Each structure stands twice: as C-alpha cells, then as structure tokens.
Amino acid sequence: MAQRQAEMRQFNTVRWTIYILVALVVVLPYVLRLPLPLKFTPSRDVRKLYDRMDSLKPGSHVLLSLDYDAASQAELQPMSRALLEHCFKKGLIPIVMTHWQSGLGLDKQVIDEVANKAKEALGKEVKSGRDYVFLGFKPGYSNLVLNMGENLKGAFDKDYFGQSTGDMPALQGVTSLKDIDMGVDLAAGSDVGMWIAYGSDRFNFPLGAGTTAVQAPDMTPFLDSKQLVGLLGGLRGAADYETLLDMPDGGTTGMLAQSSTHVLVILLIVAANARLLLGRSARKRE
Amino acid sequence: MFLKRLTIPLIIVFVLGLLAFVQDYVPHPLAGEFREEMTSWSRIIGGFALFLGAYSLLHMHVTRIRRKTAGWGYSVFVFIGAAFMIVVGLHNEGLGPLQDIEGGTTWFDWGYDNIVVPCGGTIFSILAFFMASAAFRTFRARNLGAALLLIAAVIVMFGRVPISETVGQWVFGSSAVFPKLTDAIMDYPNLAAKRGIMLGISLGAISQSMRILFGIERSYLGGD
C-alpha cells in the first residue's frame, strides 16, 4: 500500500511537470509574439481546395456551412476566417449558415471580423445581403439540406438579420443548392458525410471540407472518390490555406505553438524511452 | 393469453425495426414519410424523457446537499446555475420566453456566451495536457509492437508540424521527407487497419442489430 502511494506520488509529480512544460510551450509563443521562423509547404488536399475556390469567377456563390461550436473553435474558426477572406478577396459571394445553434455566435463573430478586415485591407465595404448572406441556424439537419436543395429561399425566408431572402441581391440567380457554385463544410462532428449524401451528391455541386485534425484521416475515402474536392485538416490546414492566400492569421500564428508542443512531446517520449533502456541495461549488467 | 412483460416491447422493436430496414430499399415517397414520422416520434419521446433526466439530476443533487456528502458545495452551484439560466430565460428582457429578440443580446445569451462556452473550451483544452502525459506514460518500447507504434507516432507527430520541413531540409536536403513519410503512414498502414476495424464493426453492428430485432438480445429491456 505504501509502495503504491509512493508510486502515485511520483506519477503525480511527473504529470504536473509535464503539464507545466506544455503550458509554457503553448503560451509563450503567443505572449512573446515570437515570429514564426519556419516556412512550410501547403499540403496537396489544401491546395486542391484552394485552387478550386480560386478558379471561381467573381460573383460566384459559395455556401459555407460552419458546423462547429466553441469546443472546436480553435481549429475551425481560423479556417472560416481564411475562407471568408478568400471569398471577399475574389469577389465571391459567401452564403453562411450553420447546423449547430451553439456555434451561431461564433459564426457572426467571424463574419463581422472578416467584413471589417476586408474594409481595411481591400478598401471595400462588405455588406450583408449584397456581398454576403448570413442565413444563421435552422433545425432539420439533413431535412434542411434537402429543403435547401429544392428551394433555398423557402428553407430560409429570412436571413439572420431578419432581411427577406426573396429579393436579396446577393442571392440573385440562386433558387436552390443546384445553383451554388461551391460548398464548403467546416465540421466538428459528422456533418461532412451528411452534406455529401444529402447535398453535393444529390444536387451536384462541388464540396470541400474542413475538419478537426482527429477527423481528417476519416475524410480520405471521400477525397479518393472525389466526393470532396479538397480538405483542410486541423490548425495546420488553416495555416496552409492562409499561406496560399498570403494572409497569415490565427492558423499561422498557432503553428509555432503547435510545433513546439509536438517537439516537446517527442522529447518527452525519447526521455522516457532512454530511461527505460538505461534501466534495462543496468538490470542486465547486474 | 397472458402477455409477458417484455412481449409488447419486443413486438414493437421487431415491427418498427423491420420497417426501418425495408424503407431503406424503397424509394417510394411513402418510405420517406415513414422515416420522417419515426424521426418526429423519437424527438417527441426524447422531449418527455428530458423531464425524467432533469428530475434524476436534481434529485441526486438535493440528496447530496441534504446528506452533506463530499463535494456537496458543487451541488449548490448546480442549482445556482440552473436557477440563473431558467430565470433569465423566462424573463427574456421582459418579453417572456416565447418572444424572439432579433439581433440583441439577452442575459441568457450572456450566460451562454460568457460562462458555458468558455467553460466548455477550457475543458476541451485540457486535452493538450492529457495527451502529453498519456504519450509520456504509454509510448515505451517494451516490445516490438510497442516500438513500432512509438516510431510511427513520432514520425506522424513530427511530420505534421512545419519544423519537420526545416529539419528535413537540413538533414536530407529535401523539405518533403517527413510530410511524405507521414502521409505514407496515414494513407497505407493506418488506413488499412482502420478499414479492417470498420469492416469488423459493420459486421458486428449487423449481427447485434439482428439479435435486437429478433429478440435474442434483451438485456437493454431490463432483463430476460
């Protein structure tokens, strides 16, 4: 029993040391605003999504389904930002919506941020109803997507701000999902599969996706079968997209913290194994 | 005929399960209507079950406060938090709970945005610390299998971050070495293993569903 307690105490000491090291390594790059000394190459899947978006003509409609909440904000919000920036830079019309009511505030926040930034960076004011549409949230999930596929303005007769979608200039020429030029789903859950089954496959529009790093490997079959035109995976995906846009933001600044943390974990693993091997050698010698 | 306790539930499970199975192969609009109707019913039942859950939660915390069991203070916070959200939600800036306030922020929104959301984010962020400690504890080369797992994990972790491109350039003269190695591990052995597990899970799910459908498996109904 005493030995067990001693083991637990040692275990807790090691744990807390690791926690403090991780905290320092994550926080310091942000606090000290260390510049990223590294260049990196965007991945193939991110590049595919970027190229597809970049090939759209000004005035094309891009549906952005921001299906995440605060828990996944750290990875997916930078992606939303980057995609919206791309839309405004190219004169595309983003149609933003969400299936997650808990993420509505975050969606509005990111739209406001990017709209203000577009005004400063691009010198043009972006206005709801004219340059973008924020439809907000509606329940229904796959049924909502099916309704949008038949009649988008019927599914959302008003946008988030209460403006009628019927006459909205930004939605001119768009009656249903068949009329949109591209869709991107940023999902913390299983929404990508739903968008493929009920959206892009049925109504024939190209679909890209952004997911958390944990879920990104699950999207590989959809990429292989070309049901997804591209994929942003985790914070690295957001950083890659920002690099292609030449607009470094949250994703890029997070890369130093992420790199440092990964290196720290690798060093910890190496240290643990070195200790194990040394212990074995010592026992063998004895 | 004397009906056993489980007879009617088993009949319901069988009939509805069979219909749900069949509707997947029937493109007729009737099948879609059936599916929507069942979805509506399950939402309605879930709504009633919410009362049961709320009662269970509150009863548990009342008992803890009454008996002053360890950590009973947290139970007090449950009531404070619930009361705050219920009161501000019902009050809704004086408009009552059924009015929608467009564009404005109510106390309910404030509570959600400034308490619930940050707390959820905080709990989620603990993952970073736990991953580091779990990796330190677990990735030990005790045997061949563990060593292979360790090497693959280190390569993938390293290949995912930008520093690997810089190191690759220094060591191998090419920045793509580690990312490509990472992609190779994820695209081949990892994907193959995952697909194998998925196949097994799918078959297991079919078998389990059959057992439930035909009443062979009954534990979920509370006993045989």
Place this chain on the structure above:
Amino acid sequence: MLRAWSLVAVIALPGATQAAPASHPVSAAASSAPASGAVISAPTVPDPASFKAMDKPSDDGSAMRVEWARPAREAEGIAYVVEIAESPNDFKSGKFKSKVVKPSPPDEGDLYRTDISPASDKFFPPPESPPLTAERLKELAAEKVITGGELARAQAIMESMQRAQSKPGDQSRPAAESKPGTQSSPGSASEPSAELPREDKDWFGRLREYVHNRDWLKSFATAENRALTDGQLSRALAALESEYRERNTAGDRAEQDWLHRLMAFLKEKDQSEQKDRIAAINSRTWYVRLAVMKGDKKFYVGEGGQPAIRSARAKANYFNWAKLNNLLFSLIFCAIVFAFIEVAKRRRNLFLRKIAGLEAVDEAIGRSTEMDRPVFFVHGLGGMGDLATIASVNILARVARRTAEHDSRVRVMNVDPIVTAVSQEVVQQAYTEAGRPDAYNPDDVSLVASDQFSYVAAVSGIMVREQPGAIFLLGSFYAESLLLAETGASTGAIQIAGTDAYTQLPFFITTCDYTLIGEELYAASAYLSREPRLLGSLRGQDVGKAFLMIVMIVGSLVLTVAAVFGANLDWLRRIFSAN
C-alpha cells in the same frame, strides 16, 4: 467507393427555356433544317432506335430517364439537347423546355443517359402566384391596399425597370425567385435595374413581398382551402400591413409575431401541398425529342422525316434495384447467423477466443470490492439509438449483477435521459435478480449533465472525489474519451474501455488497462453470458468476415490480372458496388 461516370448536364442556354415561341432562338433560327425542325440525317446523329424515354428506375417518382446511344462518329464540339413538352403539338408552337447535355464518357457501353424532373424550376414548376403587373397595382390601389402615392411610385419604378430590360444588350437575367412570385413575362416586374436608387429597390422589393404574402394568405381562406377562418385572415392581413408599413408599437409587434408563427405553420402546410403538386406534374405523361447541337445548329434525331418524339411518365418505384446486391448480401449474412444460432443450440461448446478486457471484468469488480470502492460505469455520449450504447447497457446488466453479488456499489453516470431511464431499469433488475433489491440506490444511476464537456467535468470531478476501484468506459465516445480515461488513470483505478468510435480507440489503448476494440464491444454480452444463441450469432459474424477477406484477396488478384491483360470486369465491380 466506386463512382460511375456521370454526365455533365448544363442547364439550357439563356433564351431557350422561355415559353413564348418568339423567344426560342435556337430552334427557330439556328437549325440547319427548315423552320419546322425537320431532320437532317447525319452520321453524327444518334440512331433513332436507341433513343428511348422511360420512367427512371428505382426512384421516388420525381424523374424520367432519356437515353440514347453514342453515334457511330461523334463529332467534336457538339452537345446534345433534350427537349421536353406537355404534348407533341407544343414542340411546333415552341412551348417546350430544353436541357443541354455535353458529351462525356457514356454511362454504360455507348449509352448516354440523362434524368429529367419535369416539375423542377428549370422545366415546368407548379404554377406560382401571378406576377406583379401594372394592372394588379391598380387593383390593389382600388382596394385601398396601397395608397395613390404608393401606386404612382411603384408605377414609376416598374417603368424604369421595363426601360432597362428593353435596352439592347441588356445582361439582366430573368427573375429567379424561389418564393412563389414573379416569373419573367412582358409587362411584369422582374428584378429592379441597377440604375434605380437603393431606397427604391428596397421599397419595391418590400411591396412585392407584401402583395405576394397577401395573396398567399388569402389562398388559405378559400372554399377549397379553409385553413384560415375569415377572422384569422383579417387579423393576419392587418398584421401584414402593419409590418409592411413598419409600424412598431408593442401591439403591432405582438401581432406581427403572431403573424410570423402563423406563416411558419402555413408554410409547412403549403410545403406538403407543394410536394403533392410537384408529384402530380411529374406523374403526367411528357414528350421528349433529342437533337445534336453544333454551334447554333440543331440536328434532330428523326423518324419518317420528322423529329422522333418519345413519351414517358415518372412513377414512384417500390424497390431500389441498385441496392439489390446490398439486400442479397444482408439476407445471406442473416441466414448464416441464424444457421449458426441453430448449430450453437445443439453444440454447446463453441470456441471463443479470449478477450482480455472481458476476462478482466470480474477481476476489476473484485478489486473494487476489496478496496471498498465503488465501480464506475460510463456510457459515453450516445443515445439509445447507438448500437454501442445498447451493447454497453447489456454489459451494465452483468456488471451490476456481479457488483450486487459482491455487495459493492455501482455508479452509472449518463448524459442522455432515455439512457438514464434504461440504465436505472437494468441496474434495478440486476440487483433484484442478485437477491439484493434493497441495496439499489436510484441516485447511483443518474443524469449528470446533458452537454459533452459539462458531462466530462461532472464525471471527472466525481472520479477524483469518490476514487473508484474500477472504471468501465463503454459506449460511444468523442473528444471526451482521453479526458475521462486520463482522469481515471490518475485515480489509480483499473480501467476497461470499449468503443466503436475508431478515432477514440488510440486514446483508450494508451490510457486504459484493457480496451475492447470495435466489434468486441458488441460481442461482450455473448461472451459474458455464454448463451448459445448469442454465441452462434458471433460465429455467423466471423463467417461473414471470412467471406469478406476471401472476396478482398481474390477480388484484388483477379482485378489486378484483368488490368494487366486489359480485360473489362466492370460487371464484377458492380456486384460489390454500394449505391
């Protein structure tokens, strides 16, 4: 996942979809045939015998299918045009719609296919409310729905729009409103032109929406449709007017809210009626003809010197033949499972390999009892619709009974109310069967939170305070898996985890003492009970897995060899393709 080649379907050229004969330039002006659309026999035109129209198989009755064979010499730069009309005479009068289909690798062999849904917006959608015309505006002014000033303003705007539309080289597209509203027709209001001041455009849009909503609400108080009483209609129209005129008193706002709720209800009703209208249109007989278009010229597929016309009706089908392989495989698998259940009833010693996690259940419960600590059971986030949750409830029954027999305590923490109710029933029954009904405490099986991270915080806190001896993490987990497992590890408890969420398996494997991977969780109830029927189903499952392994290995070899020798084994791929 195999994907068939799909035709690239491009919506008809601008101008080709309008109903008025004069506005159908392609067939009138561009065809190399005389204006009657006579046939040019050319080798680039598909064989008329191959041109067919039929109900689209295995669908919900919303589409018909047109197919034709690739011509012997398909010219470069051509497109196919499928024209659809309500009757053969409508082709002559120009009342038809077109769908342009660009050549791409044909679907099967040399056969092109395209599906047409006649009731879609691009073809013959259900009739909408009448467009807003100058005459309608005068009627509304006479009814005092709008004032004289508003009439004058609206007329001025409409004249401005018509002037803009009639300018040569005007690029404005026809109005494409999805709501029942205007369609492009002469003398009607389509989209406000770019020259109009923003304020006028917004006001006109609101007026149009007001008029449309008025007409729509009135359609629910007719002899055919009495969804609204006269009193409700009057109230609704008054509220609508107050919204249009932007009146903002408390009373007005209350009425407007009532109106919005009413409109949401009516919209849902209207949607189902709209579905019926669409189904009625789709199920009519439609007529199609096919042409090859090169540049501006059309060459029709003809018979007897006239463009060939085919007819078809869309019908709702009762079976999706594309899923036949899926159904057959499912039935065969079910038959195998039943067969092995029968075998297991006769042969009671069916071998099952050891599953370490399940072998350790008794050990874990025994250890907890010795340490006088509770056993924790965590279901995860799934509801009762998740198979993993059902499997975990099955294990809970056994764990609860063993715990009751050991006179120990089991604590079950849930996130879903229905799972809570089921778990309470299961645990109570287990305690009763163990002869300890008095030991059951309902507060030990409770809902602790209904949100993912609130649940994690609650369960982690309870773990740290109550220091369990054994923790079972069995069910459907997401990001909280590592949080729970690592917290459990910090308490020193023995942890047995199991999930079918393969993204979370690595976290459990690294932090828990035993992990049930995927199907081992589903097999747990059979393993623990050793009941012959359940064991038999496991054996049947294994046979299914063996079949899949053989098919994958043999199939990969056969397809590889076929690829090397250039053989076409698409039929083999189709047997196993998912649709």
